[in-house]
Amino acid sequence: MASEITGAQALVNALEDSGVDVMFGIPGGAILPAYDPIFDSKIRHILVRHEQGAGHAATGYAQVTGRVGVCIATSGPGATNLVTPIADAQMDSVPLVAITGQVPSAAIGTDAFQEADIRGITMPITKHNYLITDPAQIPRAIAEAFYIASSGRPGPVLVDIAKDALQKMTSYNYPKKLNLLGYNPQIEPNSEAIRDAASLIAQSSKPIFYIGGGVIKANAAKELLVLAELVGAPVVTTLMARGAFPDSHSQHLGMPGMHGTVAAVTGLQKADLLITLGARFDDRVTGKLSTFAPNAKIIHADIDPAEIGKNRYADVPIIGDLGPIIKALIPAVKVEFAKNKADITSWWKQMNSLRQKYPLGYNEPSDGSLSPQYVIERIGAITGPDGIYVAGVGQHQMWASQFVKYEKPRTWLNSGGLGTMGYAVPAAMGAKVGAPDTPVWAIDGDGCFQMTNQELVTCALNDIPIKVAVINNESLGMVRQWQTLFYKERYSNTDLHSKRIPDFAKLAEAMGCVGLRCESKGDVDKIIKEANAINDAPVVVDFGVHRDAMVWPMVAAGTSNDDILIAKEMAPDWDSQEL
Amino acid sequence: MAQHTLSVLVENSPGVLARVASLFSRRGYNIDSLAVGPTESPEISRITIVLNLEGHALDQVSAQLFKLVNVIGIQEMEDKNSHQRELLMVKVNSAGDNRSKIEAVVGKYRASIVSQASASLTIEAIGSSAEIAALLGELTSFGIKELVQSGLIALENGDATLAERTLQETGLASSSTHSQTEDYQN
Numbered sequence: 001m002a003s004e005i006t007g008a009q010a011l012v013n014a015l016e017d018s019g020v021d022v023m024f025g026i027p028g029g030a031i032l033p034a035y036d037p038i039f040d041s042k043i044r045h046i047l048v049r050h051e052q053g054a055g056h057a058a059t060g061y062a063q064v065t066g067r068v069g070v071c072i073a074t075s076g077p078g079a080t081n082l083v084t085p086i087a088d089a090q091m092d093s094v095p096l097v098a099i100t101g102q103v104p105s106a107a108i109g110t111d112a113f114q115e116a117d118i119r120g121i122t123m124p125i126t127k128h129n130y131l132i133t134d135p136a137q138i139p140r141a142i143a144e145a146f147y148i149a150s151s152g153r154p155g156p157v158l159v160d161i162a163k164d165a166l167q168k169m170t171s172y173n174y175p176k177k178l179n180l181l182g183y184n185p186q187i188e189p190n191s192e193a194i195r196d197a198a199s200l201i202a203q204s205s206k207p208i209f210y211i212g213g214g215v216i217k218a219n220a221a222k223e224l225l226v227l228a229e230l231v232g233a234p235v236v237t238t239l240m241a242r243g244a245f246p247d248s249h250s251q252h253l254g255m256p257g258m259h260g261t262v263a264a265v266t267g268l269q270k271a272d273l274l275i276t277l278g279a280r281f282d283d284r285v286t287g288k289l290s291t292f293a294p295n296a297k298i299i300h301a302d303i304d305p306a307e308i309g310k311n312r313y314a315d316v317p318i319i320g321d322l323g324p325i326i327k328a329l330i331p332a333v334k335v336e337f338a339k340n341k342a343d344i345t346s347w348w349k350q351m352n353s354l355r356q357k358y359p360l361g362y363n364e365p366s367d368g369s370l371s372p373q374y375v376i377e378r379i380g381a382i383t384g385p386d387g388i389y390v391a392g393v394g395q396h397q398m399w400a401s402q403f404v405k406y407e408k409p410r411t412w413l414n415s416g417g418l419g420t421m422g423y424a425v426p427a428a429m430g431a432k433v434g435a436p437d438t439p440v441w442a443i444d445g446d447g448c449f450q451m452t453n454q455e456l457v458t459c460a461l462n463d464i465p466i467k468v469a470v471i472n473n474e475s476l477g478m479v480r481q482w483q484t485l486f487y488k489e490r491y492s493n494t495d496l497h498s499k500r501i502p503d504f505a506k507l508a509e510a511m512g513c514v515g516l517r518c519e520s521k522g523d524v525d526k527i528i529k530e531a532n533a534i535n536d537a538p539v540v541v542d543f544g545v546h547r548d549a550m551v552w553p554m555v556a557a558g559t560s561n562d563d564i565l566i567a568k569e570m571a572p573d574w575d576s577q578e579l
Numbered sequence: 580m581a582q583h584t585l586s587v588l589v590e591n592s593p594g595v596l597a598r599v600a601s602l603f604s605r606r607g608y609n610i611d612s613l614a615v616g617p618t619e620s621p622e623i624s625r626i627t628i629v630l631n632l633e634g635h636a637l638d639q640v641s642a643q644l645f646k647l648v649n650v651i652g653i654q655e656m657e658d659k660n661s662h663q664r665e666l667l668m669v670k671v672n673s674a675g676d677n678r679s680k681i682e683a684v685v686g687k688y689r690a691s692i693v694s695q696a697s698a699s700l701t702i703e704a705i706g707s708s709a710e711i712a713a714l715l716g717e718l719t720s721f722g723i724k725e726l727v728q729s730g731l732i733a734l735e736n737g738d739a740t741l742a743e744r745t746l747q748e749t750g751l752a753s754s755s756t757h758s759q760t761e762d763y764q765n
């Protein structure tokens with residue numbers, strides 16, 4: 001029998017045996033025993049400046065690599081600082097393992113120093129979680145955590161370990177087999193459902209692919225391209241699915257939802273069949289649910305059975321991994337098409353006329369100031385589709401999803417479900433760690449940036465040269481937009497004054513980054529190229545932009561997708577459309 | 580009908596009841612009663628939940644429950660194919676000439692008097708939800724001083740068991756340590 005080691009060493013061994021190569025964290029009393037063996041481990045530990053940064057960095061790493069992201073923190077405040085990124089990962093189905101130290105088992109429940117019931121706190125925001133008080137259980141809990149986080153519908157798993165369990169001696173065995181009685185995700189789809197779906201597809205004269213982030217998680221973008229071209233139907237990609245289908249593809253109508261294109265939103269509304277792959281009928285996509293896609297039958301393919309019928313009844317549910325599902329649909333559709341295939345040419349005529357008439361666009365500000373959309377568009381055009389783009393939350397996020405052109409999966413990262421301001425800088429850091437040879441641009445707002453920019457210190461010290469574009473409209477722009485539209489331009493507490501304070505370029509330099517500033521259209525390309533050429537330090541560019549720019553089109557919250565507006569009080573000209 | 584009875588097999592692990600309760604609370608599902616107890620297997624507990632589903636589909640509730648890693652199996656218990664009972668203990672005011680009238684009611688419902696005191700009778704009854712409700716209805720007029728009621732428990736009629744059924748469904752019947760992929764490593 002192998003000699004005994006500490007629980008802490010067992011933890012580090014188990015992380016190594018789970019294939020971890022990097023983790024993000026901050027030590028503290030309860031987790032301190034683990035940091036001693038971490039010192040000798042081959043796992044790269046990146047010391048962040050705030051645990052929220054550790055969590056989002058692990059998420060960025062996971063979203064870029066498809067592997068499990070790992071973050072580690074101490075008990076109490078360290079653990080509670082992880083709550084936001086854990087909730088974020090849960091909403092966006094990100095495979096994440098969070099390790100937290102807990103007070104010694106004898107002190108649990110006594111309101112001990114730095115005690116917080118993090119297992120209880122994270123119960124509703126994790127896929128699963130553990131409280132470990134026996135060192136012998138550490139390897140199994142870690143192995144299970146990695147399996148649960150990465151399989152089925154991915155999600156965060158938290159493992160909270162009492163300090164004495166880290167200190168006590170135990171023998172080490174990494175489990176070869178897991179025995180999770182109640183956890184058995186279905187991978188292969190039911191063949192009858194595949195046949196039913198194929199037959200609906202062949203009968204449909206107004207089909208549309210409604211593509212969600214699940215396609216990216218399942219690594220099924222290649223298969224999707226084959227299926228989409230076989231069916232020939234229009235494709236829309238949700239905020240979480242940007243990059244799952246090339247923006248340059250002629251079948252792509254763009255993003256649906258609150259700030260989707262007129263063609264994508266209307267395509268879903270008018271379709272007779274939604275081929276839903278890895279999407280979840282989120283309210284930001286459906287608008288007022290009762291009026292969503294009223295004439296459509298629904299094929300709903302998802303790995304999570306609880307998504308089926310949650311918001312919208314599915315005529316044909318298909319449960320399983322999207323890889324096998326799409327692979328099975330391809331031959332099944334061919335069989336149906338050999339028998340009959342409904343004509344979709346008039347459907348395409350409608351869609352083409354919509355996208356010709358209502359392409360995405362924006363007006364340059366009349367006062368000659370910089371247009372935020374232009375800046376973002378240029379970052380995408382100059383850096384190209386091989387770059388990775390990570391957004392914060394707000395107007396700049398929507399513009400980054402609209403005006404950067406995505407061609408590949410895992411090149412667009414954002415906080416879609418939770419809408420977490422502060423996501424961009426740390427997530428970009430994690431993304432760059434996962435893809436060190438790829439340019440990573442955080443496209444952040446001046447508000448968001450002020451929530452988590454401290455991680456630029458981490459980037460500067462650890463050779464993680466990300467680039468940050470601060471889209472500085474000196475306001476909480478998205479909230480301000482709602483105040484413009486729905487609160488009579490009463491701008492309560494949305495003015496950030498961030499062209500005055502702080503000086504973002506100086507702030508960047510204080511954190512060991514290169515700080516640049518850009519305020520005129522003529523300088524935009526030059527400065528983006530300058531930033532792209534710097535690879536030995538993080539770069540922050542403060543783009544001072546017009547503050548009144550708005551995100552269009554827009555379906556106001558709670559209203560029907562049919563009421564989409566293309567500008568303030570301006571609906572598309574439906575009368576001229578034969579819909 | 581908005582009321583449903585679900586039998587849920589769960590791993591007998593710490594926090595499992597909190598997970599179930601937290602799920603119901605955050606998804607807005609109303610619990611009418613809940614009973615938790617051991618089963619034939621020491622590793623497995625059984626939760627019987629009576630749900631009042633206004634505006635939620637039973638399938639959706641089951642699917643959400645089944646997402647909990649510690650939930651092993653779920654089955655709806657229907658009146659027609661299961662035996663369902665709850666336990667009532669009630670202290671009734673027996674002052675004046677109540678006592679004999681109460682004894683008559685107790686006899687009618689095959690309940691029993693488990694304790695007698697100067698001013699009250701304590702009654703125990705086991706029955707279906709409808710029987711218990713009817714008994715309580717009749718006792719109310721005497722004056723109920725204190726009442727405690729268990730959650731409903733239910734067992735399917737016939738040879739089948741929930742454990743067999745759910746373990747078969749999830750493909751776990753043959754081996755208890757099913758070969759969960761070894762490629763769970765990162």
Ligand SMILES: Cc1ncc(C[n+]2csc(CCOP(=O)(O)OP(=O)(O)O)c2C)c(N)n1
Nearest residue numbers: 394395396421445446447448475476477478
């Ligand atoms: C943590 C957090 N707090 C508040 C909000 C609400 N919120 C959504 S967008 C937004 C404004 C973001 O401002 P900024 O980062 O400057 O982006 P902009 O909209 O101006 O592009 C706010 C406050 C949020 N999403 N997250």
Ligand SMILES: [Mg+2]
Nearest residue numbers: 445446475477
């Ligand atoms: Mg702003």
